[in-house]
Amino acid sequence: MDIMDKTGPANYPAHRYTDDRIDVQLNCRGAREYAKMSFPVKYGLFSRLETREMIFEFNLNQEIRHAKAKPPGWSHPSEWLKRTMGNDWVYYSTGGYAGVVESIGEYYLPNLMYQTNSLLGGKPFDTPEVLGILDEWHPVLSKIDTRTPGMPEAISHWLEQVKQVSPETLAQKAKDLFDISGARSMVLPPDARHSDYDIIPLTLQDGCLYKCRFCKVKNKKPFVQRSRQNIKDQILALKSLYGKDIVNYNSLFLGEHDGLNAPMDLILYAAQTAHEHFGFHNAYMQRPMLYFFGSVDALLGADDRLFENLNGLPFHTCINIGLESADDKTLSLIGKPITARQVERAFDRIQAINQRYRQIEMTCNFVMDRDLPASHNASMLDLVRGKMGHTSPKGSVYLSPLQFGNPSREVLFDFYHLKTQSRLPMFLYIIQRL
Ligand code: SF4
The missing domain is CATH 3.80.30.20 (tm_1862 like domain)
Incomplete structure (x- = not known):
């Protein structure tokens, strides 16, 4: 690694904490270049929080970036929701058949919340599992207790920051x-x-x-x-x-x-x-x-x-x-x-x-x-x-x-x-x- 690399582990130290309700990983290191892959690739520096039912990922401003539920509340383990900087949610689907990469040059099909000219895809934003995540992600985060005995300071501080970033x-x-x-x-x-x-x-x-x-x-x-x-x-x-x-x-x-x-x-x-x-x-x-x-x-x-x-x-x-x-x-x-x-x-x-x-x-x-x-x-x-x-x-x-x-x-x-x-x-x- 380049010693001038300001994004190295010294500046973004990894932490992990697990109890019987949550698993938190701070400063995960994803891929550093965009790539066309037939499986979900995580990019950039991010943090991850898993509850019993859901998985969330956050950017370095503690803003939610990705979300999905765990089975049985989520039918497609390799599909997920992404929030854009414009605050839209995009549902990435496999498209359900092999033609996605030939059609759009990417392995995952973006399904948008608004009307567009796409010829492919379904209506994921009408499904209870997607609506459940969009309605529930912040209430779920709000209920996490950050004063659990044994929780490291870095984790409780991060959780407090995450909870403050509301949909508003x-x-x-x-x-x-x-x-x-x-x-x-x-x-x-x-x-x-x-x-x-x-x-x-x-x-x-x-x-x-x-x-x-x-x-x-x-x-x-x-x-x-x-x-x-x-x-x-x-x-x-x-x-x-x-x-x-x-x-x-x-x-x-x-x-x-x-x-x-x-x-x-x-x-x-x-x-x-x-x-x-x-x-x-x-x-x-x-x-x-x-x-x-x-x-x-x-x-x-x-x-x-x-x-x-x-x-x-x-x-x-x-x-x-x-x-x-x-x-x-x-x-x-x-x-x-x-x-x-x-x-x-x-x-x-x-x-x-x-x-x-x-x-x-x-x-x-x-x-x-x-x-x-x-x-x-x-x-x-x-x-x-x-x-x-x-x-x-x-x-x-x-x-x-x-x-x-x-x-x-x-x-x-x-x-x-x-x-x-x-x-x-x-x-x-x-x-x-x-
Ligand atoms: S397609 Fe025509 S009207 Fe639309 S942005 Fe381009 S130049 Fe403007």
Whole structure:
């Protein structure tokens, strides 16, 4: 271990305490890099509390992060609940069949509490076992006696802190997080799956260029970039809000909908300043990641030096471009004010950047719906198959169902049919908020 490692056991000593009611493990050391595994992996530094019926995990701010019940109150031992920084609960399921990893590139399927465009999954938030955890986790914690004879001071102190973090405290903290940037991020880039959506959101700009008719996550704000001072203020406020748990983060999302359209200097300033202030160089989680969205116009107008500079940053950068369709008829139908010719040029530039820069992956999105003209899929396949001389593992293509709250086997079948023809990795985009 690096002696400069501030997240080593000397600073986060492990403690364990067990009696006939609870088992507590402080400062467990999880994996330091995100990985795609077919079994549940624990990441970061965290603490764990087991009662007779339930298992909870907490971050370094003593905030609940994961929860599940023990059998017989929980039917799937390898499934669990995760609470996000936006204070949503996400239920991670195996999906019940083998197609999850082929569909979304991950072994576990996130089931969300709100309506989204997912084609997969059930309704875990309607089940008594999940509702039981969401209702009971804090009352269960509140009843734990911290003055039990023989309980070490470190354990009773930690339990007292855990008990003070109520659902109301967590809701207020999420609101404080949204207030730092001015609004909740209603959509995160699909590439953020590589960090299990554990990102720190830093707003570089508000709004977007196009205000497409089909889009369900747009807002009314015109595209406006933030000032350097505003970005610096956000960074300081975020550092304070994430507190001790910031060592468990290594991923930055530069919002809002079109970070790539911000000036090069501002993008680089935001990434470098955040890296320095958030201490990504000696975080517990390794291999820093940078995520943002870009529009077709932003990509076509971007200076080559931006990509040169991004490639030299201590991040692996993923930029997600909303192409939506390479068919003029479809673009007009969905109300996206760009042309198929622009989309084709943007697609070519994405491939060129992916080939040239090791530390950058550009990905893109296309819409998917049974009611779109046949020319939509045909023109998309001309790009993802016809234009590609060979298969490539880099540059994922995400298909985004247009309909929300409408899982459909037929559309899933269409997806698999397209995926088998693509020479680029192809996945479904499940729209997820912060
Ligand atoms: S798809 Fe992108 S550019 Fe179009 S309205 Fe939505 S956020 Fe804006």
